[in-house]
Amino acid sequence: MEPATKPSSVRHLIVRALLFLVSIFVLRFVYVVTVLGGSCTAGDYCFFSVTEPLAVGATGAASASAAIEAVHAGLGTANNAALRALWTSREWRKVVNFFSTVFQDLIVEGFLSPASESLCVDTSAGYEVLALKEIGVSDAVGVAKKSAPPLVVAGGDPLRLPFKNYTFDFVFAGLSLDRSKHPADLAAEITRTLRPHWFLVVLTASARDAYSLHSLAELFPGCITVRSREINSPDMDKPLREIVFQKQDGEDIVVPNSNLGSRCPIPEHKLRILQSAEPLIKDEPLKPWITLKTNIRNVKYLPSIADISFKQRYIYIDVGSRSYGSSIGSWFRKQYPKQNHTFEIYAIEADRAFHDEYATKKGVNLLPFAAWVRNETLTFEINHDPDNHDLEKGGGMGRIRPVGGTNAVVSSGDVHAIQGFDFAAWLQRTVTEKDFVVMKMDVEGTEFDLVPRLFKTGAICLIDELFLECHYNRWQKCCPGQRSPKYQNTYGECLKLFSSLRDGGVLVHQWW
Numbered sequence: 154m155e156p157a158t159k160p161s162s163v164r165h166l167i168v169r170a171l172l173f174l175v176s177i178f179v180l181r182f183v184y185v186v187t188v189l190g191g192s193c194t195a196g197d198y199c200f201f202s203v204t205e206p207l208a209v210g211a212t213g214a215a216s217a218s219a220a221i222e223a224v225h226a227g228l229g230t231a232n233n234a235a236l237r238a239l240w241t242s243r244e245w246r247k248v249v250n251f252f253s254t255v256f257q258d259l260i261v262e263g264f265l266s267p268a269s270e271s272l273c274v275d276t277s278a279g280y281e282v283l284a285l286k287e288i289g290v291s292d293a294v295g296v297a298k299k300s301a302p303p304l305v306v307a308g309g310d311p312l313r314l315p316f317k318n319y320t321f322d323f324v325f326a327g328l329s330l331d332r333s334k335h336p337a338d339l340a341a342e343i344t345r346t347l348r349p350h351w352f353l354v355v356l357t358a359s360a361r362d363a364y365s366l367h368s369l370a371e372l373f374p375g376c377i378t379v380r381s382r383e384i385n386s387p388d389m390d391k392p393l394r395e396i397v398f399q400k401q402d403g404e405d406i407v408v409p410n411s412n413l414g415s416r417c418p419i420p421e422h423k424l425r426i427l428q429s430a431e432p433l434i435k436d437e438p439l440k441p442w443i444t445l446k447t448n449i450r451n452v453k454y455l456p457s458i459a460d461i462s463f464k465q466r467y468i469y470i471d472v473g474s475r476s477y478g479s480s481i482g483s484w485f486r487k488q489y490p491k492q493n494h495t496f497e498i499y500a501i502e503a504d505r506a507f508h509d510e511y512a513t514k515k516g517v518n519l520l521p522f523a524a525w526v527r528n529e530t531l532t533f534e535i536n537h538d539p540d541n542h543d544l545e546k547g548g549g550m551g552r553i554r555p556v557g558g559t560n561a562v563v564s565s566g567d568v569h570a571i572q573g574f575d576f577a578a579w580l581q582r583t584v585t586e587k588d589f590v591v592m593k594m595d596v597e598g599t600e601f602d603l604v605p606r607l608f609k610t611g612a613i614c615l616i617d618e619l620f621l622e623c624h625y626n627r628w629q630k631c632c633p634g635q636r637s638p639k640y641q642n643t644y645g646e647c648l649k650l651f652s653s654l655r656d657g658g659v660l661v662h663q664w665w
Contacts, residue, residue: 240283251387252284252327255356255395264352264379264397265290269322272296274343275311275329279304290323312338319348327356328393330369330463337465337587340372344400352379353398360394363422364459369396371587372463376400417614419658422459426660429458433651434663437644441627445665452662455591455618456490465587467494472524472576472603473595474500476507477514480593489591496591499583503533503553503571523553524596525573526606531555533571553599576603577612584615593620595664598640600624604650613659621654622664623647 239245259265267289273281276295282304285293295305296314308315312335324347333339347353353376360366370378376398383392419427431451438444455461469489471481481500498516502508503523511519523531531553553573584590594600600623607613625647626636654661 245280245283247387248280249284249287252281253288255384256284256288256290259352259354259397260288262380264354265323267291269351270320271323271325272316272321272346273305274314274324274326274339275332276305276327277301281325281327312342314342314346316346318345320346322348322351324353325356326353328358330355330372331357331359336463337372344373344375347400349400349402351400353400355396355398356384357394357396358389358391359460359462360396361391362459363425364455365462366394366396367420367422368461368463370398372465373398375403417611417658423658426455426458427655427658429453430655430660431662433648433655435648437627439628440630442630442665445622445663448663449665454490455660456492461492461494461589464494464589465585467491467496467589468499468584468591469496470499470501470580470590470592472501472592473597474502474507474593475504475595477510477517480595481514481517485591485593494589501576503573520574523571523573524576524599524603525553526577526602527573527575529555529573531571531573532568534568553597577606577610580607580612580615581610586615588615590616591618591620592616593664595622598624598642600650601642601646604654608653608657613654613657616659619654619659619661620664621651621661623650 240249256265260267265271269290269292271285271290271293273279273285273293273295275297276282277297277299279295279301282293282295295301296308296316297305298308298311300307306315311329311333324343326343330336330339343353353373355369357369360369366381379397379399381394381396384395386393431448431453434444434448461467469481469485471485474481477500481498485496485498497518499518499520500511501520501522501524502511503521505521508519508521511517523533525531532555533553553571594603596603600621604613604621607616623642624640625642625644626638626640627644629635629637651661651663
């Protein structure tokens with residue numbers, strides 16, 4: 154009986170070997186269909202494969218087809234077992250499946266199609282590219298600073314994408330604007346590569362309020378917002394914001410600052426900020442030197458109310474800055490919430506006694522002139538305030554007057570000529586609506602000239618947050634029952650000035 158048993162055992166071994174080979178073939182076929190979208194560019198996964206790579210340089214412009222062919226060629230040589238294991242790992246499948254769901258929804262809504270030439274920006278690993286290919290969007294490519302073959306090509310400088318104008322039908326920016334230190338420049342590059350009438354989709358973890366959503370939309374002036382919604386991410390505690398933009402015909406339309414008009418538009422995002430602001434002090438304080446100073450503790454700073462990401466630049470302007478330690482060093486740099494953004498600082502101070510100090514302060518741009526309503530020579534007088542027993546170097550608080558101007562108050566200090574400049578015009582040349590601008594103004598009564606001028610020119614619309622000290626004939630600390638003769642305006646006029654600013658859409662706070 155033994156001779157009959159041996160042939161049977163051999164047959165069983167042959168059958169098992171054949172079944173094993175068939176299983177391997179089936180597994181390879183399933184991989185091609187499910188992971189690579191049925192493309193026969195997978196090297197040893199298909200009987201026929203495309204293996205001629207087309208390189209895309211890190212600099213210069215390239216067509217979408219060249220970049221996409223480079224990815225296909227890379228897939229054709231993807232026979233590395235480690236790479237295959239990576240793409241099918243639990244971590245990769247979790248992320249890729251998330252993006253697949255996002256993209257499938259976009260296809261259903263008509264923002265993406267299998268025929269779309271698609272770009273994924275700043276995708277260091279290529280999850281998004283693989284997700285697009287899995288759902289049948291074969292003409293997809295990723296770009297990042299460094300390549301991640303075969304899904305992502307090297308783009309070098311992220312602010313100079315290596316593609317020609319109007320190259321793609323669909324661009325996906327997943328958290329890339331959140332990570333960028335120059336979101337406005339990156340947004341301009343993304344818009345450049347997108348064809349008119351086609352779609353850009355942005356995922357962000359930052360735009361959670363109306364203010365930041367408006368700031369994000371301002372980065373794409375040539376696009377309209379089609380849809381905005383929250384989506385859940387498997388790796389984040391809070392939902393992400395998905396925003397769909399559609400590019401319009403023609404060049405980006407930017408309204409010059411000079412055409413802002415005398416009144417600022419007050420959109421919903423500004424109204425919400427103003428509604429969150431601390432109330433103004435309606436009644437004149439009997440001890441203003443205490444009340445106004447302690448009021449700063451009640452201030453609702455704009456960055457504590459809203460996310461200030463997606464601004465082109467961050468700027469602090471101290472008008473009437475006095476010494477560096479007066480407010481720039483002691484308050485703005487130490488206390489103002491900046492959300493990890495670096496601010497450009499401008500100090501505007503006419504008193505020569507403080508100029509030398511700023512020469513040693515890095516990151517501070519000194520304008521040694523007086524902020525005024527036009528360019529002209531002014532007189533600058535130093536007066537001694539009896540309430541201030543701790544006057545800084547400089548001998549007193551300075552006030553400016555036009556040459557030949559009259560005033561009933563006799564100066565008790567030095568008077569000398571200084572150069573005044575048109576502050577509103579300078580502001581319009583220096584900043585734009587895409588910038589985040591914080592201003593402190595302490596100009597010894599000149600606010601009653603400067604603020605109306607800012608409204609008249611429309612420059613007031615460029616200020617996001619204003620800390621204003623309003624000077625009036627307040628009660629004197631030294632002399633109970635007596636008002637300061639230094640200023641002629643009343644507290645009621647100051648309150649009217651503050652109210653006009655808030656009514657005009659400016660988040661203004663009462664400074665001391």
